Amino acid sequence: MPDDAAAQREFEARIAAGETVEPKDWMPERYRKQLIRMMSQHAHSEIVGMLPEGNWITRAPTLRRKMGLLAKVQDEAGHGLYIYCGAETLGVSRAELIDQLLTGKAKYASIFNYPTLTWADIGAIGWFVDGAAIVNQTMLAKASYGPYARAMIRICKEENFHKRQGYEIMATLAAGTPAQKRMAQDAVDRWWWPSLMMFGPSDKDSPNSAELTRWGVKRKSNDELRQRFVNLTVAQARAIDLTLPDPALRYDEATKDWHFGPIDWAEFDRVIHGDGPLNRERLAARNEAHASGAWVREAAAAYAAKRAAESGGSAAAA
Ligand code: FAQ
Numbered sequence: 001m002p003d004d005a006a007a008q009r010e011f012e013a014r015i016a017a018g019e020t021v022e023p024k025d026w027m028p029e030r031y032r033k034q035l036i037r038m039m040s041q042h043a044h045s046e047i048v049g050m051l052p053e054g055n056w057i058t059r060a061p062t063l064r065r066k067m068g069l070l071a072k073v074q075d076e077a078g079h080g081l082y083i084y085c086g087a088e089t090l091g092v093s094r095a096e097l098i099d100q101l102l103t104g105k106a107k108y109a110s111i112f113n114y115p116t117l118t119w120a121d122i123g124a125i126g127w128f129v130d131g132a133a134i135v136n137q138t139m140l141a142k143a144s145y146g147p148y149a150r151a152m153i154r155i156c157k158e159e160n161f162h163k164r165q166g167y168e169i170m171a172t173l174a175a176g177t178p179a180q181k182r183m184a185q186d187a188v189d190r191w192w193w194p195s196l197m198m199f200g201p202s203d204k205d206s207p208n209s210a211e212l213t214r215w216g217v218k219r220k221s222n223d224e225l226r227q228r229f230v231n232l233t234v235a236q237a238r239a240i241d242l243t244l245p246d247p248a249l250r251y252d253e254a255t256k257d258w259h260f261g262p263i264d265w266a267e268f269d270r271v272i273h274g275d276g277p278l279n280r281e282r283l284a285a286r287n288e289a290h291a292s293g294a295w296v297r298e299a300a301a302a303y304a305a306k307r308a309a310e311s312g313g314s315a316a317a318a
Contacts, residue, residue: 015216020146023089031215032090034208035145038217039087040097045109046080047101048282052116053125061119068165069122075158082155086147102287110268111198113276120173120180120187126166128195128233134159135229136199144216167236174240188237189245196260197268199226205265227257234258 008028014021021027050073057073060066084094100106111129116122134156141152173184200206200222212218220228230249237244248261270276 012214015144015214018216019144020149021144022146030211034211034215035148035217036087036090036092036097038208038212039083039090039148040092040100041107041109043080043083043087043097044101044106045112046076046083048108048112048286049129050076050080051282051285052112052114053122055116056119056122059119060122065169072126072162072165075162079151079155079158082151083148086145086151089147098290102283102290104274104283107272109198110271110276111194113271113279113282114190114194115278117190118183118187120170120183121191123166123169123173123184124187124191126162126164127170127236128166128191129198130159130162130166131233131236132195132198132229134163135225135232139218139220139225142219148217167240170242171240174242185242188242192245193264193267194271196226196230196263197271199223199229201265201268202263230258230260231256 007026011021011026011028011031021031053069053076054073057066057069060069084097087097088094097106101108116125137152137156137159141149141156143149143152170184170187173180175181203209203221203223206222209218209221213221234244234249246261248259250259251257252259271279274280
């Protein structure tokens with residue numbers, strides 16, 4: 001079917017009727033491009049997101065904590081793989097997407113460019129970063145593109161476990177010695193604002209939102225999701241006696257929202273354009289991992305070629 005106005009109208013009517021778009025369905029080229037952009041950035045985020053926590057696997061304070069963290073980091077690798085597979089259904093190759101990450105062409109979530117300085121940072125990531133990811137991805141589980149929406153359903157289930165393990169770490173530290181409580185508060189102070197930035201620029205400065213909303217990929221705006229996350233998190237912080245580092249936080253009876261202070265968008269811009277605290281280190285680590293995995297890819301390709309030759313040979317003999 002040609003990419004013309006009638007096809008586009010039919011496509012938009014399907015979206016409006018709540019139908020799911022599947023890989024072989026006709027779709028506007030721009031829809032395909034936007035999804036490849038967003039899904040690949042999401043997959044890259046999961047993979048780069050393994051680095052700040054992976055850094056603490058050997059230093060987890062107990063065997064139980066180590067097992068929990070190992071499982072979480074493995075889950076993130078799995079999430080990256082589901083989402084890369086989903087993106088491939090749109091006609092792009094995994095190698096091309098990985099190349100965009102490794103050369104710095106593709107973005108990944110700003111939050112993973114911050115350092116994990118203490119064990120409490122692992123708690124803060126689970127509580128805030130996975131908490132923010134759940135708010136965002138619960139919405140994406142209703143996205144119009146079927147493979148993406150289905151990946152989100154499974155991923156959200158695992159993110160719930162991640163959030164709980166993070167919150168439990170923070171609750172334990174907050175109820176521990178004064179030094180442990182200070183460590184937990186310090187992590188909250190450093191991770192709170194970058195976590196709010198995860199939801200993306202405010203709606204008025206979000207160039208992609210209008211299209212993504214019209215096509216049913218985003219069902220809520222960046223600001224709506226950020227507000228939902230703040231509303232959920234204030235009570236959680238109070239319950240474990242930690243303070244969110246925002247003197248402007250105040251409850252609005254009329255809207256039932258917690259209003260928060262201004263976000264440092266200059267910092268966000270620096271981080272998403274490659275100049276955050278650890279952008280260079282993160283990309284260098286991914287490039288090094290990719291290079292040292294070259295022999296695995298070669299071996300897998302050689303095995304696949306051998307199997308293909310063998311099955312070709314047996315088909316010819318039959
Ligand atoms: N970081 O027009 P918008 C996780 C870019 S998963 C970096 O508003 P859009 C699990 C944006 O790409 C976390 N860049 O864009 C985990 C665009 O640039 P472009 C990842 C950002 O797409 C937990 C430009 O700014 N989750 O955490 C960010 O409508 C713990 C203009 O922005 C997802 O990716 C940012 N924070 O909305 C793993 C969810 N925000 O491409 C390990 C899926 C914006 O035009 C440990 N993605 N940009 O050059 C989304 O929901 C959306 O893509 C947004 C951005 C909300 C991220």
